[in-house]
Amino acid sequence: xxxxxxxxxxxxxxxxxxxxxxxxxxxxxxxxxxxxxxxxxxxxxxxxxxxxxxxxxxxxxxxxxxxxxxxxxxxxxxxxxxxxxxxxxxxxxxxxxxxxxxxxxxxx
Amino acid sequence: xxxxxxxxxxxxxxxxxxxxxxxxxxxxxxxxxxxxxxxxxxxxxxxxxxxxxxxxxxxxxxxxxxxxxxxxxxxxxxxxxxxxxxxxxxxxxxxxxxxxxxxxxxxxxxxxxxxxx
Numbered sequence: 396x397x398x399x400x401x402x403x404x405x406x407x408x409x410x411x412x413x414x415x416x417x418x419x420x421x422x423x424x425x426x427x428x429x430x431x432x433x434x435x436x437x438x439x440x441x442x443x444x445x446x447x448x449x450x451x452x453x454x455x456x457x458x459x460x461x462x463x464x465x466x467x468x469x470x471x472x473x474x475x476x477x478x479x480x481x482x483x484x485x486x487x488x489x490x491x492x493x494x495x496x497x498x499x500x501x502x503x
Numbered sequence: 504x505x506x507x508x509x510x511x512x513x514x515x516x517x518x519x520x521x522x523x524x525x526x527x528x529x530x531x532x533x534x535x536x537x538x539x540x541x542x543x544x545x546x547x548x549x550x551x552x553x554x555x556x557x558x559x560x561x562x563x564x565x566x567x568x569x570x571x572x573x574x575x576x577x578x579x580x581x582x583x584x585x586x587x588x589x590x591x592x593x594x595x596x597x598x599x600x601x602x603x604x605x606x607x608x609x610x611x612x613x614x615x616x617x618x619x620x
Contacts (some may be wrong), residue, residue, distance in 0.1 A: 401545075429608055437509070438593055438611035439546075485546065489538060491595075491609060497544035 397422045401485045401494025407476055408501050416470040416497045418459075418485035427488035428452075428461055428468040434481045442470075442483070470489075475501045506530070506536050509594050509612040522581040524615050526594030533598065535577035536609065537561075537569065540591040552577055584619045591616050 402417040409490045420428065427446045431439040443452035448463035468485060482500050485494040510525035528535065536547040538561075542555050548561030550569040566588060570578045577596075581588055589591055595609040 427546075430610075431611075436613075437608070438613040440611065441608040444608055486609075488607070491548060491551070493538075493546040495543065 397426070397487050397492050399485050399487055399492055399494040403495065403498055404497040406471065406497060408422075408499070410477055410503050411474045411503055412501075414470070414475045414479075414499065416422060416473040416485075416499070418470065418484050418494060419497055420444045420485075421469065422464050422466075422487055422489055423438065428459070428467070429486045430457070430459055431484045433484065434483045439484060457459045475499070477501045477503055504584075505614040507594055507596055507610050509513065509592075509615050511615050512613065514615055514617045515596070516581075516584050516617065517617055518585060520581075520582045520584050520618065520619075524579040524581075524592055524594075526577045526579070526596075526612055527575050528577075528596040528610070530596070530610070531574065532610070533574070534596060535571065535609075536595040536597075537567075537577065537579045538593045538595065539563070540593055540614070544594065549579065553595035584617075586619050589617060589619045 398421045400419050429444045430442040432442045433439045438485050443454040445452040445461035452459045459470045482496045482498045484496045507528045514549045516522050535548045536551040541548050547563050549567050550557045552571045570582045594612045597609045598607040
């Protein structure tokens with residue numbers, strides 16, 4: 396069946412550091428891929444998505460590229476801020492499976 | 504904006520009680536989902552529904568049931584609550600997905616933190 400493997404956290408960075416959170420998937424067909432973010436005390440919200448191979452999703456300075464050849468959808472940001480501290484989830488469309496989540500803490 | 508509302512933010516129940524968690528969405532979405540979120544385990548799908556009166560088991564349906572009598576409302580029921588059901592429960596909704604276009608994102612509520620003592 397479909398599954399998502401996500402880089403384990405927690406991840407702690409200093410402000411303005413470069414961020415990468417790895418995500419790989421196993422799926423039949425051609426699913427869409429998503430990154431969701433959960434800020435403290437809130438539900439998940441969509442951060443970005445990509446619907447086909449080589450698509451790049453982007454939002455709030457975050458980017459992720461749908462790589463079919465490596466079955467990956469890694470999340471990147473060039474310069475993180477304290478306000479980016481949250482839990483990040485990678486997910487597949489279709490049967491809506493999620494990765495385990497990666498907690499990011501950004502220190503000033 | 505889509506709004507998914509979960510009726511309670513915090514809930515404390517006793518072992519053996521019957522517990523209802525309610526979720527309402529206001530955007531006429533066909534699909535609704537219940538997940539539980541536990542540290543280190545991420546989100547695990549309990550049940551989902553593609554239409555009124557339809558339900559499908561997710562990965563961990565044991566000990567739970569669901570009800571979808573109206574399109575906008577999806578209820579999660581713990582028939583006899585147990586301490587291992589202490590968790591954060593998240594409801595979500597999305598548009599109907601076609602066979603060739605699985606690209607509709609989920610919209611989540613803010614969660615219900617349930618404690619069973």
